[in-house]
Amino acid sequence: MSTILITGANRSLGYEAARRLIEAGHDVWIGARSVERGQEAAEALGARFVQLDVTDDASVAAAAETVGALDVLVNNAGIAGxxxxxxxxxxxxxxPVFEVNVFAPLRVFQAFLPALERSANPVVVNVSSGMGSLARTTEPGTDENGFTNVHYSPSKAALNMLTSQLARSYPGIRINAADPGYTATDFNHHSGHQTVEEGTDVIVELAQIGPDGPTGELRDRHGVVPW
Known part of the structure; x- marks a missing residue:
């Protein structure tokens, strides 16, 4: 059993990933900015709750103090803009999109790094997107090629590079980026063609890898996604 923290886990992908990981026997912390919504989600799932505003240094430091021991960090909180x-x-x-999607995962990682380094099997999953893949966004016919923007996609491309650089810097920690795919959630007004369970497949898989698992990769439910 692993102790897992999922940021932004009071709804959508974070909530479903928490549900599935609890079902698999893990001890899961729900991190959420809203105390009311976070506690409600944690009570519904049988998880633990920690108040966590990923954009605030003091909030993140307090959450690290509250959680204590940690094996798996899932940086799920993100915004579309x-x-x-x-x-x-x-x-x-x-x-603000870079603040939440890039700077916050680094802030949370650094705050929880001492706990992760004490774990026998430390894992980090940064929830990214194929929208941050240069290959996917420039390939005609893909979901990702259908959107053009200068805020969300660049932020996820930066998160992908952050994942790669952290994996190289901390070889003792399995650090990967997860691409949920075009999933029907509040995030996209439920326009995605995947179910929320399909969207969390890769998050759940990467959160449970062992010391011999992959690191420094962007993956979706089908395998490795090209950068």
Missing amino acids: EFKPVAETTVDDVR
């Missing part, structure tokens, strides 16, 4: 024409997208539109 407002999809609008590239010509109308400003730096002020881009900045």
Whole structure:
């Protein structure tokens, strides 16, 4: 059994991943900014709750103190931002997306690193997207090729590179990026063609890998996704 923290786990992919990992016998912490929604989710699932605003240093440090021992960190919290024409997208539109999707996973990783390094099988899963894959977004006919933006996709590409660099820097920790695929969630107004269970397949799989598992990869439910 592993002790697992999932950020932004009070709904959608985070909630379903927590449910499945609890069902598999793990001890799961629900991290959420909202105390009310986080506690409600934790009680419904039989998980533990920790208040966690991934954009706030003090909140993240307090969460690390509360959780204590940790084997698996799932950086799931993320935002899409407002999809609008590239010509109308400003730096002020881009900045908050990078704050949550790139800077926050690094902040949370660094805060929980001492706990992870004490684990016998430390694992990090950064929930990314095929929208951050240069290969997928430039390949005609893919889901990812159908959207053009200068905020969400660049943030996930940066998260992918962050994952790669952290994996190289900490070879004793299995650190991978997960691409859930185009999944029907609140995130996309339920327009995705995958179920939430299908979308969490790769998150659940990567959260349970052993010391001989992959590291430094972007993967979806079918296997490795090209950068």
